[in-house]
Amino acid sequence: MKQTVLEFHGVYKEFTSAGGRLQVVEDFSLALAPGEIAALVGPSGCGKTTLLNLAAGILRPTRGRVSVGAGVRLGYVFQEPRLLPWKTVEENIRFVQEGLFPGSRGAALRRQILEQVGLTVFRGAYPRELSGGMKQRVELARALAVQPDLLLLDEPFKSLDGEAKGELQQLLKAAHRQAGFAALLVTHDPDEAVLLADRAVVLSPRPARTLQELDLQASRGRSGWEVAAAIRVLLDQAG
Amino acid sequence: MTAFISKHRQELRRILAGLLGPAAVLALWSGLARYYHPMILPSPGETWRALVTLWREGSLLGNVAITLRRTVWGYALALLAGFSLAALTKGTAFWRALLRPILAIVQIIPPVVWTILAVIWFGVASQSAPIFLIFMVTLPLSFANTAASLDSIDGRLVEMAQVYRCSRRQIVTQLYLPALLPQLANTVSVGFSFAWKAAIFAEFMGSTSGVGFLLSTANSNLETEKVFAWVLVLIAVMLVCEYGLLLPLKHRAERWWA
Ligand SMILES: Nc1ncnc2c1ncn2[C@@H]1O[C@H](COP(=O)(O)OP(=O)(O)OP(=O)(O)O)[C@@H](O)[C@H]1O
Numbered sequence: 411m412k413q414t415v416l417e418f419h420g421v422y423k424e425f426t427s428a429g430g431r432l433q434v435v436e437d438f439s440l441a442l443a444p445g446e447i448a449a450l451v452g453p454s455g456c457g458k459t460t461l462l463n464l465a466a467g468i469l470r471p472t473r474g475r476v477s478v479g480a481g482v483r484l485g486y487v488f489q490e491p492r493l494l495p496w497k498t499v500e501e502n503i504r505f506v507q508e509g510l511f512p513g514s515r516g517a518a519l520r521r522q523i524l525e526q527v528g529l530t531v532f533r534g535a536y537p538r539e540l541s542g543g544m545k546q547r548v549e550l551a552r553a554l555a556v557q558p559d560l561l562l563l564d565e566p567f568k569s570l571d572g573e574a575k576g577e578l579q580q581l582l583k584a585a586h587r588q589a590g591f592a593a594l595l596v597t598h599d600p601d602e603a604v605l606l607a608d609r610a611v612v613l614s615p616r617p618a619r620t621l622q623e624l625d626l627q628a629s630r631g632r633s634g635w636e637v638a639a640a641i642r643v644l645l646d647q648a649g
Numbered sequence: 650m651t652a653f654i655s656k657h658r659q660e661l662r663r664i665l666a667g668l669l670g671p672a673a674v675l676a677l678w679s680g681l682a683r684y685y686h687p688m689i690l691p692s693p694g695e696t697w698r699a700l701v702t703l704w705r706e707g708s709l710l711g712n713v714a715i716t717l718r719r720t721v722w723g724y725a726l727a728l729l730a731g732f733s734l735a736a737l738t739k740g741t742a743f744w745r746a747l748l749r750p751i752l753a754i755v756q757i758i759p760p761v762v763w764t765i766l767a768v769i770w771f772g773v774a775s776q777s778a779p780i781f782l783i784f785m786v787t788l789p790l791s792f793a794n795t796a797a798s799l800d801s802i803d804g805r806l807v808e809m810a811q812v813y814r815c816s817r818r819q820i821v822t823q824l825y826l827p828a829l830l831p832q833l834a835n836t837v838s839v840g841f842s843f844a845w846k847a848a849i850f851a852e853f854m855g856s857t858s859g860v861g862f863l864l865s866t867a868n869s870n871l872e873t874e875k876v877f878a879w880v881l882v883l884i885a886v887m888l889v890c891e892y893g894l895l896l897p898l899k900h901r902a903e904r905w906w907a
C-alpha cells in the first residue's frame with residue numbers, strides 16, 4: 411500500500427439544521443502523499459472549508475472515511491484568524507508548541523519563524539492591535555511553528571496586498587523545500603495554485619465533487635498562465 | 650488649559666449631581682422627623698447619636714465582621730458549587746437534564762422557607778444556619794451565571810486548540826479560565842450584595858448574632874433610632890465592599906483580558 415498522509419475515501423458530508431438538510435460534500439476522494447501539495451479550487455460556498463475541517467478531524471463525514479496517517483502532526487491556517495485574544499503574538503505561537511517543543515528549541519524556532527513572516531517587532535502585540543493581514547501572518551507562523559507533516563491552508567493569503575502576498579507565497583515555498591510537509595491549500599486564485607501546488611483539484615459548486623484533477627508538476631514545463639487559464643475555464647463552466 | 654478646566658468642571662458637576670439625591674433624602678428625612686415621634690421616625694441627629702452609642706458599646710465592628718464572614722462563606726460555597734454544577738451540565742446532556750429542574754425549583758422556594766428549615770436543622774445559635782440560607786439563595790444565580798459564561802466561550806478557539814493537540818490542562822488554564830474570568834468577576838460582584846442581603850435576612854429571622862440579629866433586637870425593643878443606625882451601617886459596609894473591593898477587582902479582570 412502506498413503511504414499517505416491524508417486520505418479521503420468516498421466522503422459525503424451533510425449538515426442537518428433547523429432549515430433541513432444540506433449536502434455539502436459528495437463522493438469526494440483524495441490521497442495526499444508526504445510532501446505533496448494539493449490545491450482545492452472551487453466556487454465560493456462550495457464546501458472547501460468543510461473539506462479542511464474534515465481533514466482536521468473537527469468534522470466527521472456522514473459517509474465514507476477520512477484518515478490521517480499515524481503520528482502525522484497538523485498545522486491549520488484557518489479562514490478567519492483564531493487567535494487567543496488574551497495572548498500576545500509570541501504567546502499564541504508558544505501555546506501550540508507547549509506539548510512539542512517546550513524549552514529553548516521552541517523559542518529558537520519561534521524567533522526564526524517570526525523573523526521570516528516579518529512579525530518580530532509585533533511579537534509582544536495582542537491580536538486586537540493587528541490588522542487582518544498581520545493576523546493572517548500569525549496564523550501561518552503558528553502553523554509552521556509546530557513543524558507540521560500536514561498543513562491545512564484556508565485561503566491563507568487573502569487579506570494581504572500584492573507585494574506581501576508574493577513575499578509570503580515565496581516564504582511558504584521555501585519552508586516547504588526545507589521541511590517537506592504535505593499541504594492542502596484552499597484558494598480562489600488559479601495562479602496561486604499553479605505557483606504552489608503539485609496538483610489542483612477543481613471542485614463543483616455545492617455539494618463539492620471533484621470536477622477535474624490537474625497535474626501541475628507535469629505541466630510546469632508549459633507556461634503557468636496556460637494552466638491557470640485552464641482552471642479558470644473549468645471554474646467558469648461549473649459556476 | 651481651558652480644556653483642563655472644563656473637564657474638571659464636568660467632573661465636579663457629576664459629583665455634585667450624585668450628591669444631590671442623598672442630600673434631598675436627608676433634607677426630607679429631617680423635615681418629616683419634626684412631625685413624628687422618634688419611635689416612628691427618628692431624626693438624623695438621633696440616628697447619629699444611636700450610631701455613636703453602638704460604637705461605644707463595642708458591638709458594632711464585631712457584629713459586622715460576623716455577618717461579613719457568613720456572607721463570604723455562604724457565597725463562596727455557592728459559587729464553587731454553582732461553578733462545578735455548570736461545568737457538569739456543560740459536559741453532558743444527562744447532567745443538564747438532571748440538574749436544571751432541581752435548581753429551578755430551588756430558585757422558586759421563598760427564602761423564608763430555607764430560614765425555617767435552617768433553624769430546625771441547625772438551631773438558632775448555630776453559625777451554619779445563615780450560611781445555609783445564603784448558599785441556597787445564591788446557588789441558582791451563580792449556577793445560571795457561570796453556565797451562561799461557559800456557553801459564551803468561543804468554540805472555534807477550542808477547536809483550534811484540539812487540532813493542535815493541546816493538552817486538556819492547557820485548554821482549561823489558558824483558554825477556558827481567561828475567557829471566563831471577566832464574566833466571573835462580574836457575577837461575583839453582582840451576587841455579593843445579594844448574598845449580603847440574604848445574610849441580614851437569615852440573621853433577622855433566626856440567629857443570635859450578627860447585624861441582622863441586632864436589627865431584630867432593636868426592632869423588638871422599639872429602639873427605632875438603632876434600627877436606622879444599623880441601616881446606615883449596612884449601606885456603608887456595602888458601599889465599601891462594592892467600591893473598595895469588587896469594582897476594582899472587576900476592572901482589573903477586564904483590563905487583564907482586553
Ligand atoms: N457547521 C455547519 N452547519 C451547517 N451548515 C454549514 C456548516 N458549515 C458550513 N455549512 C454550509 O456548508 C456550505 C459550505 O460551506 P464551506 O464553508 O465549506 O464553503 P467554502 O467553500 O469554504 O466557502 P467560502 O469560499 O465562502 O469560504 C455553506 O452553504 C455553509 O453554509
Ligand SMILES: [Mg+2]
Binds near residue numbers: 458459460489564
Ligand atoms: Mg471557506
